[in-house]
Amino acid sequence: MTLILYSLCGADASRPFSPHCWKIVMALHHKGLAFEERPLPFTAIPTVEQGASKTVPLLRDGERLVSDSFDIALYLDETYSDRPSLFGGEGGEAMARFIEGFSQTVIHTAATRIALMDIHDMLDTPDQAYFRDSREKRLGKPLEAIAAGRDAEIAAFPAKLEPLRHMLKFQPFIGGDGPLFADYILFGALQWLRITSGSIHLPADDPAALWFERCLDLHGAEARQVA
Template sequence: MPMLLYELVGQDAERPFSPHCWKVRMAIAHKRLAYETRPVPFTGIGAVEGGVSKIVPILRDGDTVVSDSFAIAEYLERSYPDRPSLFGGEGGRALARFVEAWSMQVIHPFIGGSALTDIHAVLAPTDQAYFRQSREQRFGRPLEEVPQGREERLPAFRQSLEPLRAVLDRQLFLGGETPLFADHIVFGAFQWLRVASSFAVLEADDPIAAWFEACLDLYDGLGRKVPAAAA
């Protein structure tokens, strides 16, 4: 029986948007493993696998249930060592931790704030109520105010990506000639925006944009199979 991936969706079950779920989708494909997905709305997470976790992704593989994207990647690497490596060794795993921390502190805050109302718009009404309440509590202001001024903040965000840009200007992937989990981590953040919002943050000639397009084509175009949000 193939493994089962529970992933976050909005009103359209065919459009998973969570950056963390996309990390795992890419990781499973990287390992060339068979899997099935189960769409889960925000308000349905607590019912998954008997309430094992408050977050998705959640992976069931036989009798094993794992939550948290990095923990799932480590599980896949440990359980399927004969398949292509996600880390390329212990050093790669440790560096992927740095990439995840950097992405969460630099990329996620800008994308999450900029796309907040766009994400709200793709949710079912019950989830919209939960999302509004939880995010207004997190940001300390009305939902609609959070994305305001995103265009003015965009140049500074692009500048903050310079370390990523400098690497991708010299090599195809963060993993070198081929991708590793570090690539999937950063890809998940930009795929989150691509699926949920039409707000463009990368210029066409940016090496990061070329890398992202290459990532969309990985694993038989897995990322590209979910269309970008309509303008």
């Protein structure tokens, strides 16, 4: 049975952009699992699967529903243990937790400030209202006030990836010679930035940008098809 992945899109369903959903898209390809992706706008998410989740990714595998990207990755590794591992053992799982923390507290924060208005403009009118209300409550400022600092955020962004550059002196992926879920976590954040703002805001010859390009080429370059 084909798995179903509910993900996030704006007005254009062909451009799903959630960083957390991209982690799972890459994880499913890594596992070699057939799946159907069903992108949803923000306001439609609570209407599917009898309101099982207010957020995506949400994965249906037969009778099983799993939410939260890390929980889905753990589920996939346990359920489909005969296929390539997403973690490569307990150490890889612990590493992925660290990368998740780094990505969400450092990279996501910067990406939000860079792409906030781009995301808003990608949405249909009902979702724009939801997005503005929810993000302004969360961030404590009007979207336009946050977006006013966009150029400064872009200028500061490359420095935030210095830990990745240091690691890439020794290996091509965070997972070593090949990618693991830790790679997909950070990739998801940059793919989110690429799709919403049109760029990852790094020089083309930056080692971090070259790593991102290698990730785009994984699994038949499926991720490269969305722009």
